[in-house]
Amino acid sequence: MDQVDIGWQGLLVLAKEARLAPLDMGWCALSLEPQDPRIGLETVPEGPAGPVVIIELDGRCPAVPQGAAVLRMRGWVEAQVVAGGAIDGATLGLLRLYAPYALGSVLARRRGRAMSVSHFAQSLDGRIATFTGDSRWIGNEDNLIHAHRMRALCDGILIGAQTLRRDKPRLNVRRVPGDDPARIVLGARGDELADLLQVSSARLLLVCSPKAPNDDARIEHLQVAASGAGPVKPAAILKALYDSGIHSVYVEGGSHTTSGFLTDNALDVVQLHHAPLILGGGVGSFGFEGVEEVRSSVRFDAHFYEPVGDGVMFVGAPSSFGEENA
Ligand SMILES: NC(=O)c1ccc[n+]([C@@H]2O[C@H](COP(=O)([O-])OP(=O)(O)OC[C@H]3O[C@@H](n4cnc5c(N)ncnc54)[C@H](OP(=O)(O)O)[C@@H]3O)[C@@H](O)[C@H]2O)c1
Incomplete structure (x- = not known):
């Protein structure tokens, strides 16, 4: 699996986990581990981890891990790339475009x-x-x-x-x-x-x-x-x-x-x-x-x-x- 495929798997996991995220979640982390991408809700997943992507909604991650990419939501239109970290350009492009929809449940629950x-x-x-x-x-x-x-x-x-x-x-x-x-x-x-x-x-x-x-x-x-x-x-x-x-x-x-x-x-x-x-x-x-x-x-x-x-x-x-x- 190349990084884009892992990024896509990560987005699918994010879409499921976003349903459980607190409404006031300020940021989340996506660990792009092959076979097992993991999500942390206002925390960075522990243990063996792949490259990390921080997605900031309304808050800021207080301690961005070294090499992590940082994306910041612009409304629910796109997740702008603030720092690319160790993530390749194609994967960043995928995450930038689709992260807002993977996080759609947060917006839905805020709006009812x-x-x-x-x-x-x-x-x-x-x-x-x-x-x-x-x-x-x-x-x-x-x-x-x-x-x-x-x-x-x-x-x-x-x-x-x-x-x-x-x-x-x-x-x-x-x-x-x-x-x-x-x-x-x-x-x-x-x-x-x-x-x-x-x-x-x-x-x-x-x-x-x-x-x-x-x-x-x-x-x-x-x-x-x-x-x-x-x-x-x-x-x-x-x-x-x-x-x-x-x-x-x-x-x-x-x-x-x-x-x-x-x-x-x-x-x-x-x-x-x-x-x-x-x-x-x-x-x-x-x-x-x-x-x-x-x-x-x-x-x-x-x-x-x-x-x-x-x-x-x-x-x-x-x-x-x-x-x-x-
Ligand atoms: N290029 C593209 O991306 C794309 C995408 C999709 C479709 N299309 C094309 O678009 C054309 C069809 O568009 P269209 O505007 O004629 O029809 P449409 O929007 O597909 O269907 C209209 C029908 O949906 C029902 N409907 C819509 N909103 C409703 C609401 N709020 N409450 C109740 N019923 C509602 C109504 O059915 P009733 O009148 O039976 O109640 C209405 O007549 C096709 O040619 C298709 O190929 C192109």
């Missing part, structure tokens, strides 16, 4: 709702599918690996009914080591989930759909009350998912679903993979009643661009929807 991260692969003109609905594949191979890493680190993956019908995604983890997330589908019928039941034994949740008498018993129906007339609020869906044990959700579209999350202030992080192609028309990534003036646009509290194969991924934490910018 699941952390949410959306992802689209889009053309240069902002389309996630052609006018016929075809979207395979706008992103490149590296983007698919990225999506599978996100699936493995998040407790759940969520899609809307039209994406289920059009793309028939398997929603499992195939391109990297890791467990399949719970599958969450909005607005579909139970009989449309037959393929997903075959693909994986991970939880399968149907949200906002009436239960039919012949629905498979393995499908969990999650009823979320609407606060008034109109569709169920995505923030209420994230609260209900959290109550059912799902602390982080990867929102994989489509446009209608993800736009609903954005406009309900229910997206913590937006990931947009920009592929070097133009479609000229089709399904836009975000669609809602547009703003009149640029100063009312959705902005980001923090963001960065990450090269991904021949494309580039925007990663940002949206500021409140509807807020005016100076």
